[in-house]
Amino acid sequence: MDLGKLLEALVQRGKLLRRIMYVVLAGLVIADIVIPSAYDRFPWESIGGFGAFYGFISCVLIIVVSKVLGYAFLYRSEDYYDD
Amino acid sequence: MIDWVHPSLLLFGGAVVVALLRGRAQQAWLLVLPVLVIWTVFSLPSGEHGAREFLGIALTPVRVDSLSMVFASVFAIITLVGSIYALHLKDTAQHVAAYVYAGSALGVVFAGDLVTLYVFWELMVFSSVWLIWCRRNPVSMAAGFRYLLVHALGGVVLLGGVVLYFLQTGSVAFDQIQGDGWAFYLILIGFMVNAAVPPLHAWLADAYPEATVTGAIFLSALTTKTAVYTLIRGFPGTELLVWLGVIMALWGVVYAVLANDIRRLLAYHIISQVGYMVAGVGMGTIMALNGSASHAFTHILYKALLFMGAGAVIHMTGKAKLTELGGLYRWMPITLLLYMVGAFSISAFPLFSGFVSKTMVVEAAALDARAWVWLLLSLASAGTFLHTGLKLPWFTFFGTDSGLRPKEAPLNMLVAMGIAAFLCIFIGVYPHWLYAMMPEAVEYNAYTSGHVLWELQLLLFTGVGFFLLLKHVGGEWKISLDTDWVYRKLLPIIAGAVQRAFSQFWQGTLATLSRQVTLLVSGVSRHHGPQGMLARTWPTGSMVLWVAVLLAASLLIYYL
Numbered sequence: 344m345d346l347g348k349l350l351e352a353l354v355q356r357g358k359l360l361r362r363i364m365y366v367v368l369a370g371l372v373i374a375d376i377v378i379p380s381a382y383d384r385f386p387w388e389s390i391g392g393f394g395a396f397y398g399f400i401s402c403v404l405i406i407v408v409s410k411v412l413g414y415a416f417l418y419r420s421e422d423y424y425d426d
Numbered sequence: 427m428i429d430w431v432h433p434s435l436l437l438f439g440g441a442v443v444v445a446l447l448r449g450r451a452q453q454a455w456l457l458v459l460p461v462l463v464i465w466t467v468f469s470l471p472s473g474e475h476g477a478r479e480f481l482g483i484a485l486t487p488v489r490v491d492s493l494s495m496v497f498a499s500v501f502a503i504i505t506l507v508g509s510i511y512a513l514h515l516k517d518t519a520q521h522v523a524a525y526v527y528a529g530s531a532l533g534v535v536f537a538g539d540l541v542t543l544y545v546f547w548e549l550m551v552f553s554s555v556w557l558i559w560c561r562r563n564p565v566s567m568a569a570g571f572r573y574l575l576v577h578a579l580g581g582v583v584l585l586g587g588v589v590l591y592f593l594q595t596g597s598v599a600f601d602q603i604q605g606d607g608w609a610f611y612l613i614l615i616g617f618m619v620n621a622a623v624p625p626l627h628a629w630l631a632d633a634y635p636e637a638t639v640t641g642a643i644f645l646s647a648l649t650t651k652t653a654v655y656t657l658i659r660g661f662p663g664t665e666l667l668v669w670l671g672v673i674m675a676l677w678g679v680v681y682a683v684l685a686n687d688i689r690r691l692l693a694y695h696i697i698s699q700v701g702y703m704v705a706g707v708g709m710g711t712i713m714a715l716n717g718s719a720s721h722a723f724t725h726i727l728y729k730a731l732l733f734m735g736a737g738a739v740i741h742m743t744g745k746a747k748l749t750e751l752g753g754l755y756r757w758m759p760i761t762l763l764l765y766m767v768g769a770f771s772i773s774a775f776p777l778f779s780g781f782v783s784k785t786m787v788v789e790a791a792a793l794d795a796r797a798w799v800w801l802l803l804s805l806a807s808a809g810t811f812l813h814t815g816l817k818l819p820w821f822t823f824f825g826t827d828s829g830l831r832p833k834e835a836p837l838n839m840l841v842a843m844g845i846a847a848f849l850c851i852f853i854g855v856y857p858h859w860l861y862a863m864m865p866e867a868v869e870y871n872a873y874t875s876g877h878v879l880w881e882l883q884l885l886l887f888t889g890v891g892f893f894l895l896l897k898h899v900g901g902e903w904k905i906s907l908d909t910d911w912v913y914r915k916l917l918p919i920i921a922g923a924v925q926r927a928f929s930q931f932w933q934g935t936l937a938t939l940s941r942q943v944t945l946l947v948s949g950v951s952r953h954h955g956p957q958g959m960l961a962r963t964w965p966t967g968s969m970v971l972w973v974a975v976l977l978a979a980s981l982l983i984y985y986l
Contacts, residue, residue: 346759346760346763347755347756347757347759349759350755350756350759350762351755351756354755354824364886364889367886368886368887368890371879371882371883371886372883374879375879375880375883378875378879380876381874381875381876381877382792382876384792384793384795385792385797385800388876392883393883394879394880394881394882394883394884394887395883395884395886395887396887397801397804397805397808397883397884397887398808398883398884398885398886398887398888398890398891399887399888399890399891401804401805401808401809401884401888401891402808402809402812402887402888402889402890402891402892402895403891403894403895404805405679405680405683405805405808405809405812406683406812406891406895406898406899408680409679409680409681409683409684410683410684410898412680412684413683413684413904413906416907417684417906417907417908418684418902418904418905418906418907419904419905419906419907420903420904420905421903421904421905423905423907424905424914424915
């Protein structure tokens with residue numbers, strides 16, 4: 344079995360994989376809009392596709408906020424603690 | 427007739443045997459001992475055992491109930507997995523330390539009273555630190571000492587709490603801690619140090635990445651999860667813990683963005699995941715406590731798997747930083763695949779273990795109508811996938827080719843990872859196996875269309891964000907400050923200043939004193955010195971003269 348070769352073949356078809364992913368993403372959002380929501384404990388639970396929106400926003404927010412904190416306060420050179 | 431054996435004693439005895447054996451015999455014992463431990467744990471009769479009175483304190487060394495069994499069984503399983511992973515290792519000290527550590531952790535979860543718990547708690551610290559020191563370089567020596575320092579302080583706080591608790595209640599039985607005085611908070615803080623609750627968490631991200639490749643597996647599994655156990659047992663429904671848990675979940679995520687060392691990234695995600703468990707303890711509902719316990723169970727398995735994957739990369743390449751790694755998928759594909767099972771599990775993808783446990787905690791927040799907790803924990807979920815599922819594997823196995831051409835990890839490492847990966851998928855597909863172990867009946871179904879759709883959207887669109895910002899998420903040649911800055915930088919600065927001030931004061935005092943002494947000496951020497959009046963030598967002649975005078979005087983007096 345050569346898992347490495349299989350992975351390499353997949354990596355070479357990166358463009359195709361990306362297109363498949365787009366279809367999956369679109370399908371998910373459509374499914375969430377079409378299928379009536381199972382929960383309504385919070386107002387946003389009944390909005391179709393809210394999960395997609397929240398996931399994307401979360402990701403961007405986490406990266407931006409963390410990097411800002413990093414550059415403003417937290418990052419130091421690697422030998423900072425070596426005296 | 428002994429009808430049960432304390433698994434801790436079995437492990438301690440087994441550790442002695444490990445120390446006596448060498449070579450093949452030692453390797454065989456490394457496989458036999460954990461299997462015996464698993465068998466011993468599962469055959470423990472439930473109830474309280476070995477109760478005795480010691481110095482007027484009623485002790486219950488062993489209590490076996492469903493909650494202690496949840497943790498004990500996964501500790502026993504991970505001891506086997508960790509042993510297989512370390513099978514190639516010819517470092518007896520590490521094997522011994524790992525078994526004493528695992529035995530102590532089992533001792534804590536079976537302890538029915540706080541005194542027994544404290545003894546095993548301290549034993550955990552002093553055995554686990556060797557898994558850091560055994561890397562045998564100056565960096566891990568220093569990190570180990572800091573680890574020891576923090577836990578020693580935590581232990582003192584816990585002991586203080588236990589003593590006060592005994593004085594207040596007259597009992598050391600370990601159940602829900604009553605009252606809200608000093609005893610309550612000291613014990614809580616003692617537990618929180620080990621659970622790595624901010625701001626007492628920095629020891630974890632400081633020490634774990636410096637541990638040995640194999641030792642980190644035990645570390646990642648045991649210390650924080652025994653603490654979660656003690657919190658579930660002692661502090662269910664403590665409102666403060668809800669928010670501390672949410673802060674933990676987010677804290678880990680922020681620092682994981684900044685991390686460059688792969689095991690430091692994973693260490694911050696321990697903090698993040700334990701945050702879910704701590705929040706669950708704080709909510710204290712049946713659903714939340716079941717969620718915390720089952721998340722601890724799945725977490726131990728997938729986190730060990732992730733640490734094993736990262737450890738395999740470090741073992742084979744000697745590199746640990748994202749900036750030095752890249753393009754390994756072609757050379758270590760099995761490691762990649764097994765690592766990804768752990769990554770999908772921690773991210774809570776449907777059909778992987780995290781999905782059936784993490785969502786239970788989040789669901790508990792929904793049932794409790796805690797909107798902010800729910801939103802923030804969901805945000806942290808996105809962050810988990812972002813780092814463990816995307817950033818780490820992308821920049822290690824894909825990304826820019828680092829030119830490294832390692833071989834696949836050794837067979838024993840792959841087998842250990844395979845067992846953990848199997849359990850991750852097994853629990854994800856068949857959650858009933860896990861739920862049946864829980865302390866209370868689980869009335870939760872993870873696989874509703876609502877949960878599955880929500881989770882898939884959340885995670886996959888996190889992926890969209892990741893690839894859009896790919897240029898900005900890689901590792902950087904930097905470290906980030908955390909609260910350990912206080913004792914690594916601030917306290918040394920203060921100590922330095924105090925030392926300088928004191929040494930100035932001391933020099934001044936010495937100078938004044940020496941002036942006084944000089945004056946005294948010169949005064950004495952004026953009178954008693956070589957030239958002094960009182961030290962002048964008198965000639966023998968004058969002595970004779972005076973004797974003659976005295977004799978003459980006595981003669982005179984005699985005649986009178």
